[in-house]
Amino acid sequence: MTAFVLVSESFTGGWIWREVAAGLREAGAEVHPVTLTGMGDRRHLAGPGTDLETHIQDVTQLLDHLDAPEVVMVGHGYGIHPVLGAAGRRPERVARIVHLDAGMPRNGDPALALVPDGAVREQLLRWTEEEGRAVRTDGDEGDRLVPPPSQDRWERWGSLAGVPADALARLTRLAAPQPAGTLTQPLPLPDVVSGLPATGVLCTANGSSIAMVQTVVGLGDPALQALTDPRVSFFELDTGHWPMLSLPDELAAVLLRAAAGKGHRLTPAADEPPAHLRRFLLDVPARPRERTGRVDLHLPDADGPRPAVVFVHGGPVPAGVEPTPRDWPAFFGYGQLVANLGAVGATVDHRLHGVGDYGRAALDVAEAVALVRADPRVDGDRVALWFFSGGGPLSADWLAAPPPWLRCVAATYPILAPLPHWGIAEPAFRPATAVRSAGALPIVLTRVGRELPEIAVTVEEFLTAARDCGADVEVVDVPLGHHGFETIDHTDEARAAVERAARTVLRHLGG
Secondary structure, eight states, rough: OOEEEOOTTOOOOGGGGGGHHHHHTTTTTTEEEEOOTTTGGGGOOOOOHHHOOHHHHHHHHHHTOOOOOEEEEEEGGGGHHHHHHHHOOGGGGGGEEESSOOOOOOEEEEGGGGGHHHHHHHOOOHHHHHHHHHHHTOOOOOEEEEOOOOOOGGGGGGGOOOOOHHHHHHHHHHHHOTTTTHHHOOOOOOOOGGSEEOOOOOEEEGGGOHHHHHHHHHTOGGGGGGSSSTTTTEEOOOOOOOOHHHOOHHHHHHHHHHHTTBBBBBOOOOOOOOGGGOOOOOOOEEEEEEETEEEEEEOOOSOOOOEEEEEESSSOTTTOOSSSSSHHHHHHHHHHHHHHTTTTTEEEOOOOSSGGGGHHHHHHHHHHHHHHHSSSTTTEEEEEEEEGGGGGGGGGGHHHHHTEEEEEEEEESSOOOGGGGGGGGGGOOHHHGGGGGOOOOOEEEEEEEEEOOHHHHHHHHHHHHHHHHHHHHEEEEEEEEEETGTTTTOOOHHHHHHHHHHHHHHHHHOO
């Protein structure tokens, strides 16, 4: 008989697993939904000392009092932190760890690093700083509580897709304030945890998918290569962040399959280069390249100032990945292509290493644009910005208030609205809203027919808004193209799309 320990998301308690627990028990499993100290019907126990360590002890004590020799531990959202902490103390009791629409925290990571609501994350950071000063002065860590979202703000903590109205009302009514220390205290995570079998259950309507994880693993971050271990499996659920409310029967079935070691396995890195390091689909004659800081200039054979195209890569790209994006064949190829067409191509490395880095990356891009426009070989009044993939949200500010020198914005297989699990509500990173203020600014959008569904939804939202406001959008379709097609799909269709997009952008620059 399989035994499950279920630990839920912030603000909730063991009550949220009611339907899932019933389904597991009907299948013959032993089930233990956990209500952590200060949460659910134990909210009255919260105090100044309630922190992540308290919750780790809650789960560890439960393990110590179970007769089952091994258990499957399920952590939903925040719940993965106490699950991993307890697993590190009782690894011999853990048959498998299930990350249910949850992140992959590392040793020393506080849960606030994965808090999706940006405003709450900033508040927690301020509290952490203030309490740090208090500890140094008088030892008083304070008594901070993060209030649960109101019913109309749960979306900031994850997609509500599929959640019935009565379940959302129950979620709001029973939600409890979260002790801040549970979100700000670093997670102690010994190495032994990385050797335990694990399963990721990804909720696609919340912006996660197996294909996206495989893509990120392909970037070469050594810390993510463990995901290709055969003991690690993955499932997808076509729903939002709360599958225990939206698809309880399906979730119960997936948990039983995970406990049995079933699921999709990621493909380990092959002998051939990963997709992003394969050859650019066009053979482009070599042009000179100059490097200044985070910017490379690909220079045309021309006298006098020339228009410029600034290429903004996607992401997030984990810090430390080598080579960096401006040396990836696709971006190098685009820079060389526009240089051969008579413009200056500028490729930029910006610091979008996580979804919380969009503000910093936006500053990096603005700094790079200023550097490019100031170069004497560039006509600073004729500049285009070209965004790719996860760099798409960085286009919003430029669309919302286009400066007179910005002659065109291009986007290729872009994300054009924040994915639900990012927790980004600010319009500064929502091109699908900003396009309504773009006026007559030309926009060139390259759309791939085999796009990841969670990204395709944002493109359609953008195009709908563009049609409503009469924005000047030209769509270059690649019906058989994949995300990142320039190094994957070496077809005549793909080559024609790249050449058409580049020549269209240069036409808007007057070049």
